[in-house]
Amino acid sequence: MRNSQKLWLAITFIVGVFWIWILRSPLLSLVGDTNAAAQSSGAFNVLWLLCSLALSLWFFRTSSARASASVDVRKIQPLWWLLACLLLISGLLLQLGALSLFVFPGTLLVMLLVIFDVLLLFWLPTLIASPRSYRLVVPGAVRLLGGR
Amino acid sequence: MQLFAIGVGGSGAKCIEALTHLHACGLLTDRAGNPVRLGTFLVEPDQESTLLHRAEIAIERYAKMHGLLKKKTTSFGRAELRHYGHWSPVSTSSGAIRLDQIFSKPMLRTKASGLADLFDCLFPPEEQGADLGVGFRGRPPIGAAVISRLNLASEAQTGQWQSLLGDVKTAAGGGDPPIIHLFGSVFGGTGAAGVPTLGQMLKNWLAEEKLRKVRVHASLLLPYFDFEGQAQDDTGVHAEARNFQLNTDAALQHLYSQGQNCFDHVYLIGSDIKARYDFSIGGRSQDNSAHLVELLASLGARHGLSPLEEQGYAYVLSRAVQTQISWSDIPDHKVVGEALARAARFAVAWLNNFSLELDEAQKLSMPKFLSGAPWSQQFFHPRGLDAEAQGARPSIRNVDELNIKNSIDAYSETLLQWLYQLTSNTGSGFQQELFGPDLLCRNDNYLDELAAVVRGSARPSLAEHADTVDALKVRIDHLSKQEIPSKGVAGLADVLWKIAY
Numbered sequence: 001m002r003n004s005q006k007l008w009l010a011i012t013f014i015v016g017v018f019w020i021w022i023l024r025s026p027l028l029s030l031v032g033d034t035n036a037a038a039q040s041s042g043a044f045n046v047l048w049l050l051c052s053l054a055l056s057l058w059f060f061r062t063s064s065a066r067a068s069a070s071v072d073v074r075k076i077q078p079l080w081w082l083l084a085c086l087l088l089i090s091g092l093l094l095q096l097g098a099l100s101l102f103v104f105p106g107t108l109l110v111m112l113l114v115i116f117d118v119l120l121l122f123w124l125p126t127l128i129a130s131p132r133s134y135r136l137v138v139p140g141a142v143r144l145l146g147g148r
Numbered sequence: 149m150q151l152f153a154i155g156v157g158g159s160g161a162k163c164i165e166a167l168t169h170l171h172a173c174g175l176l177t178d179r180a181g182n183p184v185r186l187g188t189f190l191v192e193p194d195q196e197s198t199l200l201h202r203a204e205i206a207i208e209r210y211a212k213m214h215g216l217l218k219k220k221t222t223s224f225g226r227a228e229l230r231h232y233g234h235w236s237p238v239s240t241s242s243g244a245i246r247l248d249q250i251f252s253k254p255m256l257r258t259k260a261s262g263l264a265d266l267f268d269c270l271f272p273p274e275e276q277g278a279d280l281g282v283g284f285r286g287r288p289p290i291g292a293a294v295i296s297r298l299n300l301a302s303e304a305q306t307g308q309w310q311s312l313l314g315d316v317k318t319a320a321g322g323g324d325p326p327i328i329h330l331f332g333s334v335f336g337g338t339g340a341a342g343v344p345t346l347g348q349m350l351k352n353w354l355a356e357e358k359l360r361k362v363r364v365h366a367s368l369l370l371p372y373f374d375f376e377g378q379a380q381d382d383t384g385v386h387a388e389a390r391n392f393q394l395n396t397d398a399a400l401q402h403l404y405s406q407g408q409n410c411f412d413h414v415y416l417i418g419s420d421i422k423a424r425y426d427f428s429i430g431g432r433s434q435d436n437s438a439h440l441v442e443l444l445a446s447l448g449a450r451h452g453l454s455p456l457e458e459q460g461y462a463y464v465l466s467r468a469v470q471t472q473i474s475w476s477d478i479p480d481h482k483v484v485g486e487a488l489a490r491a492a493r494f495a496v497a498w499l500n501n502f503s504l505e506l507d508e509a510q511k512l513s514m515p516k517f518l519s520g521a522p523w524s525q526q527f528f529h530p531r532g533l534d535a536e537a538q539g540a541r542p543s544i545r546n547v548d549e550l551n552i553k554n555s556i557d558a559y560s561e562t563l564l565q566w567l568y569q570l571t572s573n574t575g576s577g578f579q580q581e582l583f584g585p586d587l588l589c590r591n592d593n594y595l596d597e598l599a600a601v602v603r604g605s606a607r608p609s610l611a612e613h614a615d616t617v618d619a620l621k622v623r624i625d626h627l628s629k630q631e632i633p634s635k636g637v638a639g640l641a642d643v644l645w646k647i648a649y
Binding site: 002066067068069070071072073074077132133135136137141142143146 | 501504505508515516517518519520521522523525530594595596616617618621622625626
């Protein structure tokens with residue numbers, strides 16, 4: 001991994017932590033009662049943990065895999081989509097489970113926040129810090145990073 | 149500076165093949181380190197010779213690649229090469245291809261009394277009637293008689309020697325005087341007859357033209373192969389391995405007494421451990437693999453380019469271990485080893501990976517290809533558009549770019565074939581520790597590991613697990629714009645050439 005990638009990875013991690021532990025809870029409290037917001041936050045924390053695990057798995061696979069051809073590199077794309085889908089589904093299910101006992105007016109916002117979390121905590125770090133030949137394998141990477 | 153290389157006979161053609169590859173590796177340089185201009189010319193009575201065609205294929209493929217690269221590269225394929233074609237000493241206006249047709253006895257009788265009898269005395273009837281279309285059949289006296297009819301002074305005005313001799317004259321008027329280097333065996337027919345004869349003729353012609361600064365060198369091959377199998381009863385006059393030593397003795401005696409009149413410097417290279425080739429009288433069946441001795445002979449031409457401070461005349465080589473050749477046995481092995489290792493690694497990585505990648509890119513959209521090949525955006529437009537501005541990235545599907553790719557493919561394949569033959573044709577009980585022959589071939593499976601391409605001291609000092617094509621691709625992807633002087637296939641090949649070692 002290049003130094004610039006390490007730097008960007010650290011920045012996204014800090015932004016993620018800032019978002020999860022500082023910004024998100026007050027935002028949830030604004031749209032619902034405190035108990036529901038606390039339940040939702042707990043589910044988001046589990047999602048954060050899952051994203052961290054998925055990220056670790058992704059970086060382990062891309063760092064250790066040997067790709068002799070571009071076709072081998074592209075073969076890892078289904079893994080990325082699988083991880084992203086699992087994170088989204090598990091994030092949505094966790095929120096539905098956490099808020100099932102409450103009447104929570106901000107359900108739509110919570111669902112959008114799940115998508116935002118997966119983008120911030122999984123897509124963005126994999127986009128900017130996938131190592132070596134896997135630099136552009138993440139969806140959107142060619143458009144955002146490939147034309148330099 | 150210019151080097152004019154003349155290959156005489158089958159072994160001479162093989163040396164020219166080796167010299168072409170050395171030139172492609174950038175090993176033929178002047179004192180300032182700039183590549184010399186190499187001119188090649190082949191002398192071969194056997195127009196069907198596989199060895200002649202193989203040498204010409206190597207020359208043509210390199211020349212085509214060099215022409216298409218059009219100076220877009222800074223180090224790869226930069227050396228200039230001009231091929232002057234080939235000349236057959238037995239091609240006459242009358243179409244005569246037998247000795248008794250070339251030297252017609254009635255004609256000899258009109259010239260001087262007794263000349264026809266002398267002819268009969270020197271050449272037995274089977275030699276007089278032998279078809280020389282397949283060469284001089286291992287009989288140097290036949291070749292010497294035929295080749296000595298050549299008149300270089302008149303050939304310089306017209307004929308196939310005209311361009312070559314004209315360029316020698318032109319080059320002699322410039323800065324560094326050119327060098328003419330002859331290659332040929334002294335144990336067969338054509339080379340043994342042609343090299344000393346042509347050497348002497350060239351020296352005489354240079355003296356007549358007052359071009360005394362032009363040096364004439366020669367790499368003379370001593371016996372280094374034997375024949376496997378024997379001739380048929382109806383083969384007629386033919387080269388026999390048992391005559392090789394006799395021919396060599398005669399050639400060396402001639403060289404001892406007359407050598408200074410033929411050559412300024414001589415490189416004598418042979419091998420006590422013989423390669424085995426199938427018996428062939430000549431023509432297409434004579435498909436002898438390349439041999440290390442030919443590489444060493446062509447390195448004589450490289451040595452001849454350096455200022456010759458010592459007063460030596462004949463240069464010889466030896467090896468450290470009886471049953472093996474390694475890089476330390478190669479003259480100037482650090483430079484030569486690095487250049488050959490670079491070329492081998494480049495050709496393997498190009499042909500068995502990068503070229504396949506470019507083929508794959510033709511089937512996919514550029515963004516999809518780019519997602520697995522980030523290195524490609526350094527050289528090709530990321531959206532597959534054709535460059536409008538000069539120096540901009542072209543489309544990966546641009547026809548001109550594909551032509552360059554095909555020419556690099558063709559030359560790389562030729563180079564790998566030569567290296568493979570060189571390393572797998574060492575003779576019984578003799579090993580080479582230069583290259584790994586198993587990897588020196590075209591392979592449609594993507595190759596990644598490069599560690600085993602080169603052996604011994606010329607292998608790059610990289611950990612084996614890090615010596616991969618994938619690592620090269622990552623390195624290319626990380627290069628800054630300043631480190632990539634040109635775009636397209638030429639730019640890719642140039643960068644790969646630089647980082648291959």
